[in-house]
Amino acid sequence: MAVDEGLVAWVEEAMAPLGTVTGRAMMGGRTLYCDGTVFAILGLDALWFKADAQTDAEWDAAGCVRFTYERDGGTASMNYRRAPDDCYDDADALRGWAALALAAGRRAPARRRKAGHGTQA
Structure with missing residues (x-):
């Protein structure tokens, strides 16, 4: 599955007021970071925002399904929760949901890298 580079560009552009978006390849998709904090993944032809117990009720209320495989x-x-449809064409909506995801990303415990695994830009 190829990553939709147009969607990547849209997220980068829409997120500019919040910070710099970077990405890292992951199992046919891409993990997205904003100023170093994981906030979303691209996979299954969709944008998925990071969630946690503190934000689950908001995602549920918006009908955003959980990422399953x-x-x-x-x-x-x-x-991760599927981005609401308006995130694909409304930068303000994308930033609003992304801010919720960024907060979840900041609350997440730091993950330790396995020995011998380098970083990728």
């Missing part, structure tokens, strides 16, 4: 014969999920 098949694993070991079952279904697994990650703490």
Whole structure:
């Protein structure tokens, strides 16, 4: 699955007032960071914002489904929610939801890198 580079450019442009967006390849998609904080992923042809227990009620109220995938014969999920439709054409909406995701990203515990794994720009 290829990443929609037009969507990447849109997110970078819309997020400019909040900070600099960078990305890192991940399993056919891309992890997005704003000034070094994970806030979203691109995968399954959609934008998915980081969520946590403090924001789940807001995502649920907006009807934003949780990111799920098949694993070991079952279904697994990650703490990401599908972006509301207006995020694809309304920069203010995208920034509003992204701010919620950035807050979740900042609250997340730091992940330790496995020995021998370098960073990628």
